[in-house]
Structures are given as C-alpha cells and as structure tokens.
Amino acid sequence: LIGYRWKEYHEALGLKSVVDFSWKSRSESLEEKPDLLHVLDFPVRNHGGSPDIAEDVFELEIGGLVNKSVNQMEVTVTLVLQCSGTRRIEQINEYPGDGEELINAPWGLIPTGTAVYRGVPLKKVLKIACGGVTDECKHLEFIGADTYFKKNNVFNYAVSVPYRKVRANEEVILAWEMNGKPLPKSHGAPLRVVVTGYIGARSCKWVYRINAIAEPSMGPVQAQEYLYYTSQIGKQNTKYSNGFSIQNMPVSSAIISPRDKQVIVHEGKITLKGWSYSGGGNWVERVEVSPDGGSVWYAVDPDDMTEKHYHAWRLWTIDVPVDAEGWLEFCVRSWDSSNNTEPTFVRSAWNWDLHVTSSCHRIKIYSVN
Numbered sequence: 001l002i003g004y005r006w007k008e009y010h011e012a013l014g015l016k017s018v019v020d021f022s023w024k025s026r027s028e029s030l031e032e033k034p035d036l037l038h039v040l041d042f043p044v045r046n047h048g049g050s051p052d053i054a055e056d057v058f059e060l061e062i063g064g065l066v067n068k069s070v071n072q073m074e075v076t077v078t079l080v081l082q083c084s085g086t087r088r089i090e091q092i093n094e095y096p097g098d099g100e101e102l103i104n105a106p107w108g109l110i111p112t113g114t115a116v117y118r119g120v121p122l123k124k125v126l127k128i129a130c131g132g133v134t135d136e137c138k139h140l141e142f143i144g145a146d147t148y149f150k151k152n153n154v155f156n157y158a159v160s161v162p163y164r165k166v167r168a169n170e171e172v173i174l175a176w177e178m179n180g181k182p183l184p185k186s187h188g189a190p191l192r193v194v195v196t197g198y199i200g201a202r203s204c205k206w207v208y209r210i211n212a213i214a215e216p217s218m219g220p221v222q223a224q225e226y227l228y229y230t231s232q233i234g235k236q237n238t239k240y241s242n243g244f245s246i247q248n249m250p251v252s253s254a255i256i257s258p259r260d261k262q263v264i265v266h267e268g269k270i271t272l273k274g275w276s277y278s279g280g281g282n283w284v285e286r287v288e289v290s291p292d293g294g295s296v297w298y299a300v301d302p303d304d305m306t307e308k309h310y311h312a313w314r315l316w317t318i319d320v321p322v323d324a325e326g327w328l329e330f331c332v333r334s335w336d337s338s339n340n341t342e343p344t345f346v347r348s349a350w351n352w353d354l355h356v357t358s359s360c361h362r363i364k365i366y367s368v369n
C-alpha cells in the first residue's frame with residue numbers, strides 16, 4: 001500500500017528539491033493580524049524540499065482499503081500547529097550533548113502558531129469519493145510530494161493518523177486556504193492536511209495521496225521519528241520499538257514578552273504576555289505566573305485571556321508586582337480542561353528525542369525598580 005513513488009512524482013510534477021531544515025518566519029499571508037492569531041509570525045517547518053506544484057496537474061489520489069465512487073462540504077477551523085520540537089532548546093541546555101540527532105534542531109518558542117484554515121473534512125471526502133473505508137482500515141496515511149533524505153534513502157514525507165481521529169467531526173481537514181488567502185506554497189499548497197490537537201508533523205503538506213491502511217504508516221517520519229522515549233531508557237536502547245508515537249500535545253505555555261535576559265526598568269510591576277495551549281481538544285482553563293522561580297504565583301485574570309478554544313491557544317497578559325532588583329526568574333504554568341498541568345522543571349520533561357518540552361517555561365530578567 002505504501003509506495004514511495006517519489007521519483008515518478010518528482011518528475012511528473014517538475015518538483016525541485018531544496019533542502020531547507022531551518023525555521024522561517026513568514027508574514028506573507030498574515031497582513032491582517034487578528035489578536036487571537038499572531039503574536040508570532042507563523043513558522044515554517046520542512047524536513048526536506050519545498051515542492052512547486054502546478055495546480056493544473058495536481059490531483060489527490062485516495063487508495064487502499066476504500067470502497068469506490070465529489071461534492072464539497074467546506075469548513076473553517078482555527079487551530080494551533082505545534083511542532084513537538086517547540087522549546088527543545090531548553091532540553092538541550094539541561095543536558096548538553098545528550099539526546100538524539102535533534103540536537104541540531106534547537107528550536108525555541110517559534111514553532112507554534114495559530115491560523116484559520118478552510119477546507120473539507122477528510123471524513124466527508126472519504127465518504128463521497130470512495131463510499132467510506134472498509135472495516136480493516138484503522139489509519140489514514142498521507143503522502144506529501146516533497147522528498148526527504150534519511151540514511152542515504154530518499155522518501156516522500158509520509159505520516160498517518162488513526163481512523164477514529166478522522167471519524168471525529170472536523171478534526172482532520174484537507175485545507176487549501178489559510179487566514180482567508182490561498183494556502184502559501186511554504187505551508188503546503190495546493191493542498192495540505194491539518195489535524196487538530198496533534199503534533200504538527202501529522203499535518204502533511206503538499207499531500208497528493210491518501211492511503212487507507214490497517215497499521216500506522218511505516219514511513220520514517222511516523223515510525224522512526226517523533227517518538228517519545230522515557231528518560232530511564234539508556235542511550236543505547238533508544239530503539240524505535242522502545243518509543244511511542246507522539247500524537248496529542250499536552251498543555252504547555254510560554255512567556256513571549258519580555259524576552260529572556262531582558263533588562264526591565266519599571267515602577268513596581270512588570271507586564272508579562274504569553275500563550276497557553278493544550279492539544280487533544282482540551283482548552284486552557286487557568287494560567288499562573290511566578291516572579292521568583294515558582295514559590296509565589298499570580299493567576300492571570302480570565303478577562304485578560306483570549307477566548308476559550310478547543311484547538312487554539314489562549315493569549316494572556318498580566319501585571320506582576322515586583323519589588324526586587326537584579327536577576328529574577330519568571331515562570332508560567334497552565335491547567336487545561338482535563339485539569340492537566342505542566343512539570344515544574346525541564347528535567348522532568350526531558351526525553352531522548354528531545355520532544356514535547358511542556359515544563360514550566362522560565363526566563364530570567366534583570367529588574368531595575
């Protein structure tokens with residue numbers, strides 16, 4: 001079922017492969033920045049190249065365990081795409097030199113962004129185009145048109161999500177519009193998958209084929225990456241089979257203003273701004289910040305938070321009373337609608353593949369009162 005027909009597609013679509021592993025912030029489609037959405041420019045994360053796909057040759061194939069036979073049921077969804085590498089730099093700093101090759105991807109706060117996507121639920125496409133899937137179908141695999149290099153092999157980007165996620169209403173969308181404009185190439189034009197509440201990796205860009213399959217995708221991004229290994233697993237035992245696949249993202253938060261190491265001249269209070277998000281369809285209920293590394297906590301007034309949302313972050317602001325002068329450690333923690341909160345220190349969140357840094361975000365600032 002899984003054919004990495006990269007070469008064929010590469011040629012047929014005239015794709016050029018530009019390897020670009022870096023994050024780029026972009027503002028091209030974000031001229032209007034409604035409050036809820038864009039405190040940060042929306043990030044771009046690619047594993048391989050970024051293909052140019054001519055719209056007139058583009059076709060989406062759906063195959064595998066489907067019944068054969070389009071119509072459209074368009075929806076608009078607002079959601080966070082969060083790379084599980086968000087804030088990885090904190091794990092790298094905790095145990096320098098440890099962790100897998102992802103040490104080369106030292107992301108900070110950038111790889112999390114909220115946008116509005118327009119598209120059609122995959123559930124409906126499957127129903128209308130193929131009469132649904134068969135009982136053996138347990139996962140849907142998405143193949144991207146971009147090529148991806150790993151251990152001297154070249155693959156198409158391929159990931160999967162469980163069918164039960166697809167069956168839920170409006171949680172897996174085939175999207176062609178972002179923030180009211182055509183999806184930019186860097187975010188997967190002409191068509192991408194967006195998956196609510198899951199790690200960004202499942203939201204396959206440049207999707208050209210969808211396979212209904214019985215087991216999760218064997219594509220390297222699904223089977224060998226984005227795995228969570230507990231810290232008790234020694235370095236030699238970070239075998240893929242000892243890791244579990246990261247899907248829903250936990251509750252996490254970040255202080256985006258002020259910046260780490262900033263000097264702040266103030267008159268007894270410091271204003272903090274940030275985001276708090278939880279995956280899995282949970283919204284953020286409560287946010288607290290501490291000006292002394294976690295002894296005294298101040299709760300953010302719910303009126304100073306953007307609205308509750310199943311799939312999007314809440315942005316917040318708070319004035320924290322501060323008398324002390326000199327270096328202070330500020331941190332933030334949130335609770336979600338399942339009453340989950342965040343590990344206090346990054347060492348509790350540390351894992352061998354350096355994913356999901358959900359511990360309390362900490363910054364140091366120099367207070368001049």
Ligand code: MTE
Nearest residue numbers: 043044045046047083144157200201204205
């Ligand atoms: N889809 C394809 N085809 N190729 C990729 O490299 N990167 C994934 C996902 N979809 C990727 C992809 C990862 S790891 C993330 S975090 C999100 O896209 C980032 O989406 P964005 O670039 O629109 O921010």
Ligand code: MO
Nearest residue numbers: 083084200201
């Ligand atoms: Mo990612």
